[in-house]
Amino acid sequence: MSSSAGALDTEKDEVAPARGSADESRLPARLRSVPERLRSALPLPGSVLLLLAAMLISLALGKYKVSLSEIVIFIWQRCFGGAYISPDRMRILNSVLVEIRLPRILAAALVGSALSASGAAFQAMFVNPLVSPSLLGVLAGASFGAALGIVYLKTWFGVQVATFICGLLAVIVSVGIARIYRINTTIMLVLGGIISGALFTSLLSLVKYLSDPYNQLPTIVNWLMGSLTLSDRATVIKTAIPIVLALVVLLALSRHLNVLSMGDEEARALGINVNRLRLIVIACATVASALTVVIAGTIAWVGLIVPHFTRMISGPDNTRLLPATILIGAAYLIVVDDIARMAFTFELPIGVVTALVGIPCFAIVLRNARKGWN
Amino acid sequence: MRLFEINSVSFQYGRHRVIDDLSLAIGPGGATALLGPNGSGKSTLLKLMLGLLRPWRGSIWLEGHDLDRIPRRELARSVAYVPQVHREAFGYTVFDVALMGRMPHSSFFSRYSEKDYQIVRDALRRLEIAHLADRPYTQISGGERQLTLIARALAQGARVFIMDEPSNSLDYGNQIRLLERIGHLANEGYTFLFSTHHPDHAMAIADRVVMMKEGRIVHDGAPQATITASTLAELYGVSSQLLLAAGAGGCAIPDLRSQAAHMAN
Numbered sequence: 021m022s023s024s025a026g027a028l029d030t031e032k033d034e035v036a037p038a039r040g041s042a043d044e045s046r047l048p049a050r051l052r053s054v055p056e057r058l059r060s061a062l063p064l065p066g067s068v069l070l071l072l073a074a075m076l077i078s079l080a081l082g083k084y085k086v087s088l089s090e091i092v093i094f095i096w097q098r099c100f101g102g103a104y105i106s107p108d109r110m111r112i113l114n115s116v117l118v119e120i121r122l123p124r125i126l127a128a129a130l131v132g133s134a135l136s137a138s139g140a141a142f143q144a145m146f147v148n149p150l151v152s153p154s155l156l157g158v159l160a161g162a163s164f165g166a167a168l169g170i171v172y173l174k175t176w177f178g179v180q181v182a183t184f185i186c187g188l189l190a191v192i193v194s195v196g197i198a199r200i201y202r203i204n205t206t207i208m209l210v211l212g213g214i215i216s217g218a219l220f221t222s223l224l225s226l227v228k229y230l231s232d233p234y235n236q237l238p239t240i241v242n243w244l245m246g247s248l249t250l251s252d253r254a255t256v257i258k259t260a261i262p263i264v265l266a267l268v269v270l271l272a273l274s275r276h277l278n279v280l281s282m283g284d285e286e287a288r289a290l291g292i293n294v295n296r297l298r299l300i301v302i303a304c305a306t307v308a309s310a311l312t313v314v315i316a317g318t319i320a321w322v323g324l325i326v327p328h329f330t331r332m333i334s335g336p337d338n339t340r341l342l343p344a345t346i347l348i349g350a351a352y353l354i355v356v357d358d359i360a361r362m363a364f365t366f367e368l369p370i371g372v373v374t375a376l377v378g379i380p381c382f383a384i385v386l387r388n389a390r391k392g393w394n
Numbered sequence: 395m396r397l398f399e400i401n402s403v404s405f406q407y408g409r410h411r412v413i414d415d416l417s418l419a420i421g422p423g424g425a426t427a428l429l430g431p432n433g434s435g436k437s438t439l440l441k442l443m444l445g446l447l448r449p450w451r452g453s454i455w456l457e458g459h460d461l462d463r464i465p466r467r468e469l470a471r472s473v474a475y476v477p478q479v480h481r482e483a484f485g486y487t488v489f490d491v492a493l494m495g496r497m498p499h500s501s502f503f504s505r506y507s508e509k510d511y512q513i514v515r516d517a518l519r520r521l522e523i524a525h526l527a528d529r530p531y532t533q534i535s536g537g538e539r540q541l542t543l544i545a546r547a548l549a550q551g552a553r554v555f556i557m558d559e560p561s562n563s564l565d566y567g568n569q570i571r572l573l574e575r576i577g578h579l580a581n582e583g584y585t586f587l588f589s590t591h592h593p594d595h596a597m598a599i600a601d602r603v604v605m606m607k608e609g610r611i612v613h614d615g616a617p618q619a620t621i622t623a624s625t626l627a628e629l630y631g632v633s634s635q636l637l638l639a640a641g642a643g644g645c646a647i648p649d650l651r652s653q654a655a656h657m658a659n
Contacts, residue, residue, distance in 0.1 A: 144484070149484070275497070275500075275505075276497075278486065278490065279494050279497050281484055282494065283477075285441070285444075285446055286477055288446055289444050289446065289474070290495070291467035291469070291470030292466070292497065335485070335487070335530075336484035336486055337486055
């Protein structure tokens with residue numbers, strides 16, 4: 021994905037000199053830069069295909085060899101019946117593909133789409149293409165909750181609940197700080213987020229310090245690096261419904277996000293109840309991001325990078341950006357998870373891989389910071 | 395009945411009084427220019443009229459309705475805010491920016507309709523920027539951006555346009571083109587209220603000039619009668635000479651060569 025975005029950049033650079041001319045505004049459509057024309061044609065069908073391809077290929081990847089063609093026949097036989105594959109083989113394929121690989125792929129898709137959509141929503145709301153879903157402290161809070169759960173709660177379900185609740189709590193603290201001073205601006209929210217994030221990060225350190233260094237501490241550290249190894253079918257089913265609901269609400273608000281990104285005063289003058297809209301967006305993004313920690317621990321750099329790159333293809337209009345970034349985010353995390361589990365004989369923490377992929381991308385993006393807006 | 399009526403409104407940020415017992419009636423129709431030094435309360439007055447700030451004392455009436463009680467969406471359908479051009483913004487197309495003006499007319503979950511698109515196309519055509527429709531808002535000139543924001547206000551269906559220093563950061567040619575558009579629309583019956591730092595702009599298109607200082611209105615009247623060497627000296631504390639053109643318009647020339655001849659108030 022990053023290489024194709026790079027190609028688009030060079031296209032843009034070549035066309036740039038023409039913009040300086042006096043008659044630039046009258047350029048006919050065919051002379052406009054390639055990315056601008058791609059925008060109207062490519063994003064949605066393209067990202068659907070990308071996601072389907074990523075899912076299909078990921079089903080084939082793993083220690084137990086299954087060919088792509090067999091997977092296609094298997095899916096056909098499951099859906100429409102027939103007897104191309106023997107019942108014994110079907111049973112094996114069913115357990116490998118449906119029970120082991122599919123939940124993990126779906127978990128990756130959920131995490132990727134939730135983080136990307138939250139990131140895109142925050143970028144519009146804070147009028148800044150370089151913010152991430154963790155801005156208001158949700159990831160710090162959820163990490164603290166997970167650690168707390170690992171140390172003091174007995175069941176895995178308890179850990180998941182603690183993770184989710186502390187994620188919400190951290191954001192409530194940020195919003196609360198902004199509210200206390202009765203200055204309901206995005207800058208106060210950002211400052212609230214910094215305070216809340218710092219608070220929960222220190223609390224996390226405290227829990228780590230108090231934990232048992234032989235059993236609990238390694239578990240906490242592993243979890244905080246992000247991993248999809250524990251994403252079983254039950255977790256996926258539990259988290260899918262609230263995540264999908266949150267994403268649907270964000271999608272429904274995409275026009276409102278456009279207006280909100282012109283600044284508070286303009287949005288209000290255009291008839292928007294800014295405070296209410298902002299709370300709804302924060303609530304949806306927070307629920308979705310906190311649940312990604314429940315599924316897979318903390319995964320950084322997805323919520324910033326994916327919407328940013330999607331914007332280069334789809335343009336900044338949120339009615340197109342949000343659906344595209346949800347699909348591309350899902351595909352991206354599926355691919356990154358494939359790398360994490362296939363690159364070496366042992367499995368890499370996915371959070372480390374997203375960071376190692378994301379940081380160079382971020383460095384490139386910084387060079388072209390202006391383009392991030394377009 | 396006047397379109398806008400401001401009755402002895404006061405407003406303060408913290409303890410700092412910005413608007414001090416101010417009354418003003420405006421429209422319907424016409425272009426009113428708001429002149430005054432920095433910090434005289436021009437922007438605050440405009441924000442009060444847009445319902446972005448609430449009067450601390452006094453009341454504002456729009457067509458006989460208390461502004462405080464008009465729902466925000468409804469207010470947006472009759473009063474539009476044309477801000478200064480954005481320094482930082484996402485590169486929405488000109489069409490998409492103008493389309494935002496249809497927001498107060500569409501219900502929460504519905505999409506824009508063909509009628510909305512038609513209204514936006516008409517608005518762009520009226521401002522002669524239809525050819526820019528597909529261009530990113532960030533890649534057009536400041537003057538074109540300002541016209542896009544006016545097109546958005548037209549698409550909003552508003553009859554009152556409130557503009558905060560619209561000609562700020564535009565080059566000379568774009569300033570004139572913008573003034574020309576505002577003048578045309580004012581002649582068509584739209585009501586304009588704009589703040590400006592240029593007495594010349596007020597003289598060029600306004601049919602009324604309101605001068606503010608320290609949160610109060612100090613002069614109010616026809617441009618040629620209101621903008622004089624002595625009122626400019628009173629407002630800004632500098633001396634200048636007025637050069638009036640035949641017909642409407644004129645310009646103020648700063649009196650830099652005879653500093654000693656300071657005007658008396």
